[in-house]
Amino acid sequence: MLAAGALEQPSLVELTTHRLRAEILAGDLAPGARVVEEQLCRRYGISRAPLREALRLLAEQGLVEHLPRRGVRVCDWSPADIRQLFEIRHVLERHAVLSALPLVPADGDPLAPVRQRLAAMHEAEERGDRLAKDDAHRAFHAAVVGLAGNRQLELTLAPILLKLQLPMAVNLRREAELHTPGLGLERHAAILAALESDVPETVLDALDRHGELAYLPL
Numbered sequence: 001m002l003a004a005g006a007l008e009q010p011s012l013v014e015l016t017t018h019r020l021r022a023e024i025l026a027g028d029l030a031p032g033a034r035v036v037e038e039q040l041c042r043r044y045g046i047s048r049a050p051l052r053e054a055l056r057l058l059a060e061q062g063l064v065e066h067l068p069r070r071g072v073r074v075c076d077w078s079p080a081d082i083r084q085l086f087e088i089r090h091v092l093e094r095h096a097v098l099s100a101l102p103l104v105p106a107d108g109d110p111l112a113p114v115r116q117r118l119a120a121m122h123e124a125e126e127r128g129d130r131l132a133k134d135d136a137h138r139a140f141h142a143a144v145v146g147l148a149g150n151r152q153l154e155l156t157l158a159p160i161l162l163k164l165q166l167p168m169a170v171n172l173r174r175e176a177e178l179h180t181p182g183l184g185l186e187r188h189a190a191i192l193a194a195l196e197s198d199v200p201e202t203v204l205d206a207l208d209r210h211g212e213l214a215y216l217p218l
Contacts, residue, residue: 010149016046022131024074025169032076035064039056062163069193075166082167084211092157093144093207100147102202105181105194111195113143125181134169140188144195171216187211 020040022169024030040051055072060063066073077085103110138161145157172184187210194206 007144011048012050013053014056016044016050016128017057020054021061021063023057024058025091025134025166026124026130027170027173029074031074031166033072033074034073037071051065060162061165062159063165070196076165079168082216085164085167088208089141089157089160089164092153092160093141096145096148096150096153096206097203097207098200099153101203102198103147103195110147112193113146114140114192115193117143118185119157121185121188121204125185128131130169130173133171134165137168137172137184144191145193166212168212171212174216 020029029035035055037048037051044051055064055066055110058078059066059072062071063075066072084128109115117140120131121140124130124133124136142154142157142161146154175184191203191206191210194203
C-alpha cells in the first residue's frame with residue numbers, strides 16, 4: 001500500500017502507450033505503417049496484453065486504426081481529412097474568440113492559461129522534448145478556445161485535437177527542419193500578442209495568418 005502522498009508508478013500499459021505514441025508523433029512510425037505486434041513486443045520486452053491495450057487507447061486518440069483481418073496500422077489521414085479537421089478547429093477558435101472578447105479580468109490574468117501553454121512550448125523546445133512540445137502546442141489551442149468559457153465548445157474541440165495530433169506534430173517538425181524551431185513559437189506568440197490587444201479583429205487576423213498547414217504535404 002502506498003504511503004500518504006506517495007506517487008503511483010506508471011503502469012506497463014501507460015508506459016507502452018507513451019512510448020508508442022512518441023514514436024508515431026516523432027515520425028519513427030510513419031502514417032500508414034503497419035504495427036507488427038510481435039516486433040514491438042520483442043523491442044519493448046512486454047507481452048501482447050499491455051501492447052494491445054495501448055493500441056486500443058491510441059485508436060481512441062485517432063493515432064492508429066484496426067483493420068479487419070489486416071491488423072493495426074498508423075492512421076494515415078488524407079489531405080482532404082487534414083484540411084477539414086484544421087478548418088473545423090479554425091471555426092471553433094474564431095467562434096471562441098468572438099464569444100470571449102473583450103476579456104473581463106476576474107481573479108487574475110484571464111490569459112494565464114494561454115501564457116502557460118506557450119511557456120511550456122518554450123521549455124520543451126529548450127529541453128529538446130518534442131513530445132512535450134507537441135502536447136503543449138495542442139494545449140495552447142485548447143486554451144484559446146477555453147477563453148470562451150463554453151464547456152460544450154471545449155468538448156467539441158477535444159476529439160478534433162486528438163485527430164490532429166499527428167498533423168500538428170508533423171507541421172512543427174517540418175517547419176523546424178526547413179527554418180528554425182523558434183518560428184513555430186513565434187507564430188503562437190503572435191496569437192497571444194493579438195489576444196492581449198483585446199480586439200477581436202486583431203485576433204482573428206492572427207489566427208488567419210497562423211499558417212498551420214504551411215509545412216504539410218497537402
